[in-house]
Amino acid sequence: MAVSRLTFERNPEISLADKIGQINWGLVFVITLIAAVGCAMLYSAAEGSIDPWASRQAVRFGAGLALMFAVALIDVRIWFRYAYGLYFGALLLLGAVEFVGTAGMGAQRWIDLKVIQLQPSEVMKVALVVALARFFHGQGDEELARPTTLVVPLALVTAPAALVLKQPDLGTAMMLLMAAGAVFFVAGARLWMFALAAVMAGAAVPIGWQFLRDYQRQRVLTFLDPESDPLGAGYHILQSKIALGSGGLSGKGFLAGTQSHLSFLPEKQTDFIFTMLAEEFGMIGGLVLLGLFFLLFVYGFAIALRSRNQFGRILAIGLTANLFLYVFINIAMVMGLIPVVGVPLPLISYGGTAMLAVMLAFGLVMSVWIHRDIRIPRRGLGDT
Amino acid sequence: MAYVHEDQTRFKTFSRRALLLAGGQTALMASLIGRMYYLQVVEGERYRTLAEDNRINIRLLAPPRGRIVDRFGTALADNQANFQVVVVPEQTSDLGRTLDDLSRIIEVSEEDRARILKEVRRRRPFVPVTVLDNLSWHDVSRLEVNAPALPGVAIEMGQTRRYPFGEPMTQILGYVAAVAEHELSGDPLLELPGFRIGKTGMERRFDDKLRGTAGTSQVEVNAVGRVIRELSRDEGKPGRELVLSVDAGLQNFVHQRLLGVRSASAVVMNVHSGEVLALSSAPSYDASAFNIGLSSRQWQELANDPLGPLNNKAIGGTYAPGSTFKMVVALAAMEAGVSPGHKVFCPGFMELGRSRFHCWKRHGHGWLGMHDGIKQSCDVYFYDIARRAGIDRISEMAVRLGLGEATGIELPGERAGVIPTRAWKQAVIGERWQGGETLVTAIGQGFVLTTPLQLAVMTARLANGGFAVRPTLVRGFRDAMAEGEEAPSSPEATAGHVAEVAASRFAPLGISEAHMKVVGDAMDAVSNHERGTAYRSRIEEEAWALAGKTGTSQVRRISLSERQSGVKKNEDLDWRYRDHGLFVAFAPVHRPRYCCAVVVEHGGSGSRSAAPIARDILIETQRRDPSASGLRPLAAAGGQVRGS
Incomplete structure (x- = not known):
């Protein structure tokens, strides 16, 4: 009790006005810039019209900004206190999807997609990082040397990953695992454990292949040899590469991408939107967008290093790693570097849930920034 | 103050690892840039040629889904032609006048009119804009008769699944609805927008036979995507007709x-x-509601009904x-x-x-x-x-x-x-x-x-x-019959x-x-x-x-x-x-x-x-x-x- 009282005295409450003053406007500016690029691409995808995508996306971004500010102004200690609550809430939702989804009849899938399915797994991507940050906040160097320490966080990762895998959504499950891997890494888990995990994962590949659905195997095989079936499953990757490659260094000009507009490109407003950008603005345009994203990552890492509590540090790094995974997987996919997985490009692709999840994550990073000087004791916040 | 000391070592570890992670991410970003350079600059010329070749556009044609008939040949599930009237702006001399003429034949509300004009402004002039959906046969024939006076107006036909008997048949027939991701099997048909797949009942059990195989239409398009001509056309195979023992x-x-x-x-x-x-x-329950798409509330009502209509x-x-x-x-x-x-x-x-x-x-x-x-x-x-x-x-x-x-x-x-x-x-x-x-x-x-x-x-x-x-x-x-052909009245069938x-x-x-x-x-x-x-x-x-x-x-x-x-x-x-x-x-x-x-x-x-x-x-x-x-x-x- 005495300890926590002391800590609190060193951490006087910050007034709301101070918090607003602390908002990192540089970060807000970069986010808005990227979202503006997204709206411009959606305008182009609709043949030069703000309907049906660009206008709605702009509205969603507005809502996302409001959410981000609200989340950012909430004390980081509140997020710390309710970290597990958030996690188990998200886990419960994921489980509910599984329950509803197995009730039979085949129509649920469609309903899941509309109202539930996307949401829990998107929320879980954030909630998992929050819960892991909370856990590792309490672990010192000595604890981290013991393999038993990792039992709890491994369980925290496995439960949602297994549920998502059952849906089945291989892409999201992989993202959960990789984001968690980044958190384990920065939190200080021993390197030999990663080596062990890598060896085990390698051994699991042939076994996992047996469990893949036909369409998932098809995607992997198509990735390995897209030209084998140019009109079937390999069509998307091939067309995406043609569109992207034909853009050249400087692109064909805004609204002038032939491949995108002639409907050779599938899903041009969602997963393949980067292809359209690279076709219309060429490699220069692609570099500019990558540069903007790179700036976001730099902000994320800088905020993490400036934070004076381990929870905030891990949270900022974990969420930034998450964002990086989105960006990397999406762009690598459309360029044929990895198999096709349904991952949107954050802030750019058309879609409501992904947008809100990303803005929620930025809100948390911003909260870490605003409350960077607050210390949180190793043992937690006491009984308050 | 052991904690403080340990916190410092922990922070050191953290900073070191964070930098390593940042380095790894930067390397991956660099690989993306490298790939982009390879595709757009090194191979750019090749892909530009391929993009030119892409002017031959292959479009999938959805085959008509096989009917389901009862033992006497009465249709239990068939495809209803869904006629829509479209207008191609560049083919009209004056879009406003064409719409006026059109509204004398079929009802075009003020709202429709505003929507059409707005859509036309946004699109390229050769893209057809839908005027009205689900036309009655009567309207279609009146439009056809007046076609010469209506330049730029065309009638397009789509198909929707129809269950003429409604509820009494649903438990046997099941219904069709939009394709879910886990149902994708590599059949390109399933990726066509608006394509429907059997979800339960006979529609699901025999989906493979009812579905048919995709046809293709090869069209040549110019640089802005206008169809110049159709090069070849393969109608595909319509789905087979399923004859049930049901009366x-x-x-x-x-x-x-x-x-x-x-x-x-x-x-x-x-x-x-x-x-x-x-x-x-x-x-x-009514199967056609599923075809259009149920709201989550409608679904809950059906699923929670104590009388179990879905079962x-x-x-x-x-x-x-x-x-x-x-x-x-x-x-x-x-x-x-x-x-x-x-x-x-x-x-x-x-x-x-x-x-x-x-x-x-x-x-x-x-x-x-x-x-x-x-x-x-x-x-x-x-x-x-x-x-x-x-x-x-x-x-x-x-x-x-x-x-x-x-x-x-x-x-x-x-x-x-x-x-x-x-x-x-x-x-x-x-x-x-x-x-x-x-x-x-x-x-x-x-x-x-x-x-x-x-x-x-x-x-x-x-x-x-x-x-x-x-x-x-x-x-x-049995194989589907061509339009207008009557079912053979074999003694067995009757x-x-x-x-x-x-x-x-x-x-x-x-x-x-x-x-x-x-x-x-x-x-x-x-x-x-x-x-x-x-x-x-x-x-x-x-x-x-x-x-x-x-x-x-x-x-x-x-x-x-x-x-x-x-x-x-x-x-x-x-x-x-x-x-x-x-x-x-x-x-x-x-x-x-x-x-x-x-x-x-x-x-x-x-x-x-x-x-x-x-x-x-x-x-x-x-x-x-x-x-x-x-x-x-x-x-x-x-x-x-x-x-x-």
């Missing part, structure tokens, strides 16, 4: 009849061929068979050596150990043999012979007659039910079989669970002389019935003919002897008379205190605690052709709730039998009025 008219009749009670299911089957003529579960109760509902199980017990006992003449005295109960097992008739039936035991459904008689036969013989006979395992009908969602044996109880419940449980099983209560379809199969096997007939809903597939010889396809069950006759005669007496339990629901027209068996299946045990505190009548209970009423029957008695099983959920006694429905259904079935058309059809009306 749509009968199915409709059965469904309407079942809607008279709250929740029920029924099966009508040819006892020789196993062809199912009607299979209905009421209440049902096909005829194959997915399991019920204790009650006294309809007594034929099984009788046959098992006779095989075990009990003579049909074996007499038992029924005082209204039987005592076993310290328990007392009651007969439904409180004061007992007195002395009776097997014939009267079935006719009056005396429980004590069956307690006695069940003890002589033993549970394992009874179960074995039940399985031979088609209970306790899925019948294999071509519908998803069929359940197997339960036929208990000693081994089953040991394995599933982990306890030894009790003697009293044999008695409970003898009257079709306790662990026994059957589906209405299984009960129909059992009845068919009793009626066809002991052949292992299996139910089927499918007569076959007769709609398969001759009795078909029974020889099925293996004999090895049940003695004499035993079968005992059971058959007793079922005759159940409905045609004045002391039979279903006498009130007999068919008076002799040529159509039915033989049946009533059953009442307890949902909730009436407790001892309730029994003592005065008669607790079934009608006094809350609906969901009331007994299920069952009836199985075949007709005509002497040359059986059809059988029918009816289960009325919480309907009370089988003789009162299910038997009248089965009677009406069997009259209608025989009335619709084309080979019976020579018989006096007026008798049908007489039979229906009586006793209802």
Whole structure:
């Protein structure tokens, strides 16, 4: 009790006005810039019209900004206190999807997609990082040397990953695992454990292949040899590469991408939107967008290093790693570097849930920034 | 201050690792840039050429989905042309005037007009803009006639699935809806926007045959995407037409009849061929709502409805068979050596150990043999012979007659039910079989669970002389006919019935003919002897008379205190605690052709709730039998009025 009282005295409450003053406007500016690029691409995808995508996306971004500010102004200690609550809430939702989804009849899938399915797994991507940050906040160097320490966080990762895998959504499950891997890494888990995990994962590949659905195997095989079936499953990757490659260094000009507009490109407003950008603005345009994203990552890492509590540090790094995974997987996919997985490009692709999840994550990073000087004791916040 | 020290080492580790992570991410970003450079600069020229070649655009053409027709060729599921009128702005001389002209022929509201003008501004001038959707045939023909005066106006045709019979057919047909990700199989058709796939019922079971194969149209487009010409066209293969054994008219009749009670299911089957003529579960739901897409609230309402409209109760509902199980017990006992003449005295109960097992008739039936035991459904008689036969013989006979395992009908969602044996109880419940449980099983209560379809199969096997007939809903597939072509009226298609010889396809069950006759005669007496339990629901027209068996299946045990505190009548209970009423029957008695099983959920006694429905259904079935058309059809009306 005495300890926590002391800590609190060193951490006087910050007034709301101070918090607003602390908002990192540089970060807000970069986010808005990227979202503006997204709206411009959606305008182009609709043949030069703000309907049906660009206008709605702009509205969603507005809502996302409001959410981000609200989340950012909430004390980081509140997020710390309710970290597990958030996690188990998200886990419960994921489980509910599984329950509803197995009730039979085949129509649920469609309903899941509309109202539930996307949401829990998107929320879980954030909630998992929050819960892991909370856990590792309490672990010192000595604890981290013991393999038993990792039992709890491994369980925290496995439960949602297994549920998502059952849906089945291989892409999201992989993202959960990789984001968690980044958190384990920065939190200080021993390197030999990663080596062990890598060896085990390698051994699991042939076994996992047996469990893949036909369409998932098809995607992997198509990735390995897209030209084998140019009109079937390999069509998307091939067309995406043609569109992207034909853009050249400087692109064909805004609204002038032939491949995108002639409907050779599938899903041009969602997963393949980067292809359209690279076709219309060429490699220069692609570099500019990558540069903007790179700036976001730099902000994320800088905020993490400036934070004076381990929870905030891990949270900022974990969420930034998450964002990086989105960006990397999406762009690598459309360029044929990895198999096709349904991952949107954050802030750019058309879609409501992904947008809100990303803005929620930025809100948390911003909260870490605003409350960077607050210390949180190793043992937690006491009984308050 | 060990903590502070440790926090510092922890921060050091963190910073080092964070930098490593940042380095890794930067490297990955660099690889993206490298890839971009490779595709856009190094290979850029090649891809630009490929993009030029891409001017040959291959478009997939969705084949028409195969129809589903009933045994007489009546369409149960077909494709409705969905006509829309579109306008191509660049082909009109003055868009406003064209729209004015158009609105003199069909109704174009102010809102539509505003929407069209807005869309036209946004799009390139050669892209067609939809004016109106779902045009009537009348409007289409008026537009066609006026086409020369309407430059730039065209009619496009799409297709939507139509189920002309609506709810009565849904449980069999299922429905189609948008493709879900896990259903993608590599068939490019499934990736077409708006493509529909079978989600349940026949639409799902035979989706591969109904779907057809994709056609392709190769078109040449210019640099801005205008179609210059079509280079080649492959129409693909339309889906095959599925012919069901169902008689749509009968199915409709059965469904309407079942809607008279709250929740029920029924099966009508040819006892020789196993062809199912009607299979209905009421209440049902409207399949076309799924085609358009349900709101989550509508779905919840359907899924949570206590009457279970989504569940096909005829194959997915399991019920204790009650006294309809007594034929099984009788046959098992006779095989075990009990003579049909074996007499038992029924005082209204039987005592076993310290328990007392009651007969439904409180004061007992007195002395009776097997014939009267079935006719009056005396429980004590069956307690006695069940003890002589033993549970394992009874179960074995039940399985031979088609209970306790899925019948294999071509519908998803069929359940197997339960036929208990000693081994089953040991394995599933982990306890030894009790003697009293044999008695409970003898009257079709306790662990026994059957589906209405299984009960129909059992009845068919009793009626066809002991052949292992299996139910089927499918007569076959045929290639879709071209537009306007009529179905060939082969005698087989119009007769709609398969001759009795078909029974020889099925293996004999090895049940003695004499035993079968005992059971058959007793079922005759159940409905045609004045002391039979279903006498009130007999068919008076002799040529159509039915033989049946009533059953009442307890949902909730009436407790001892309730029994003592005065008669607790079934009608006094809350609906969901009331007994299920069952009836199985075949007709005509002497040359059986059809059988029918009816289960009325919480309907009370089988003789009162299910038997009248089965009677009406069997009259209608025989009335619709084309080979019976020579018989006096007026008798049908007489039979229906009586006793209802």
